[in-house]
Amino acid sequence: MSVISSHVFFYLKKPTECHALSLEEWAKLILVLRETKLLASFGFRAEHQGCFSSFPKYAQKHIKSAMVYADRQKQQIKYEAIKLEETFGAQSIPFCLMKGAAYVVKNERCSEGRLVSDIDVLVRKEDLIASERALKLAMWQTKKLDDYDEKYYREWAHELPPFFHPLRGTVLDVHHNLFMAISDKAPNIDEFLEHSEKVSENGSVFNSPEMIMHSCIHLFANEDMCSASRDLFDLFLLTNELDEKQWLRLIELANITGFTLELYCLLTCLVKYFDVELVGAAFYFVSECKHKNRYRFWSVVYARAVLPIHPLVTKPADDVARFVVFCRGHLLKMPLSLLIKHLAVKSYVGLYKGIAGKFSMDS
């Protein structure tokens, strides 16, 4: 087995290097890329580098199919953005598309082949109730949550319980901040919204440094690493486009919001896995941070946690890293007293499902 987890990033960066793979290795690489939600992105990158047609027919067939699926999703996201403009526009509620939906609307390179599981939208906290009403008028619904989850979203989180559209099957997350409201890490949202650009009458997306900072927080201050490889690849492509002025703003933003550790982890991962050469402000930022033990420790942990998750490539140490990240992510989000209660509730449910099977709590 010559597909190694860090090689997956290597092949993503340079699809041309896949020429020596045997079909069995292709089959395994495709399984890992599909699981990591990167199969279509890999295909588009190979097309750009002009090597897609030199891949074996076997690989082309599987990758092409994933690209068709991703294209269709992209089309759907564009349509949803128009519908959201109608819905929020009717009430004059300004909204900001984030993450996957923003990449699509802004036509970023990383939107090619990127799978989007839900649409993330940010509204001002004072518009939250009006937004909820506007969405419900436009047929969006919410799933019935148990009291605990309802309280989690309403009182502690930075978002509303997810909406879904019964006819189109789309899932929508409405945020009012970028990080858990109950934590002391939630940034001043104006810092982001003041640096955004309009994409429709009421809709906007963050400028590149703000967009990258948000995705960086989302990746490195989160407890869940199941889309981490995909998010890291997004950030590789996004940071690739930054000019020196934007790098300066990104670092300034990390300092203002207090997420310098997260930015440091991002940059070290990009250097390690994508051979990114840091210059200027980014180089100095990393040089300064790397003397701090805490920063070095977490960058080592995250370097493992972001690796693709699949039995074909995962090593036990990766799982340990992800467990450590799981703990850190939760600790960042909530005060300790609340966290203990939260984990007690969630681990009871998890333990029950672990023993009885994942469908055991379905009614």
Next chain:
Amino acid sequence: MKSIETGLYKFLVTEQPSAIKQNVDLMYGDALSDRQWDYAISIKPSSYLRKHFFKNILFYSDLHSPFKPLPANQAYPLLEWGMNWVIAAHDYNHLIIHSSVLVKGDSAILFPASPGSGKSTLTTFLGLSGWQVFSDEMAIIDLQTLTVKPLFRPACIKNESIELVKEWFPDAVMTPACHDTTKGTVAHVKIHSWEQYCQFSPAEIRGVVFPEYKSNVELEIYTLSQLQVFESFTQHAFNYHVMAEAGFNAASNIVKNVKAFELKYNDLGFLSEFLEEEILAE
């Protein structure tokens, strides 16, 4: 590790209960190929309790299970349905319609699914009486040539049809009946040998037929409009919602060149004659 060759798609089975090996061999044992597998699947218990107390099993497409667990004795039907799911959820290079496909000469007739229509019984009967069965479950349509491609899969017959098929074709190769599934009692019938399958080639779609078995009607025929056929394609396609423009173009171009009928019947012999005379002759 064993693999299952279905002609267009090859499955690597990473884990399966030993009890289904016999059925797999019976249905696919002669299909040998040394090409690369396409999808990794497995059937295994999902948890400790399930394994030792409830005797439940799950189908996995690589790491994920699309269905709820079933009793261990339904492993073989679960494997077949699981493979259908994997194809429908992963192949967006073809337009895939939930339909059985019968072929004579170079011409194919599609029988889009409606449960209880007797479609599988009809497929099995015609398949064992000289027609080629490209699939009992899915029409795999090439987006460029608009031809339908052959699959090497058994037909899945249900309830009373099992005894009927045994009566009509005492030599038919069939898995033991599996009781109490969501579709009732089911059995899988091997229609063609691998050797026969290898002679099949993609066929032009000439007809679309919506059959309905009616015990008191010998043969009633209704002609359908292009629009009705198009509508049924979009309803019955597994992946039409993903194929977007390519799917629309394929479906609308096929519809322009087919004869389409709704048939009520109680005699499969008459039905076969009608299909040959009305759709295939020319």
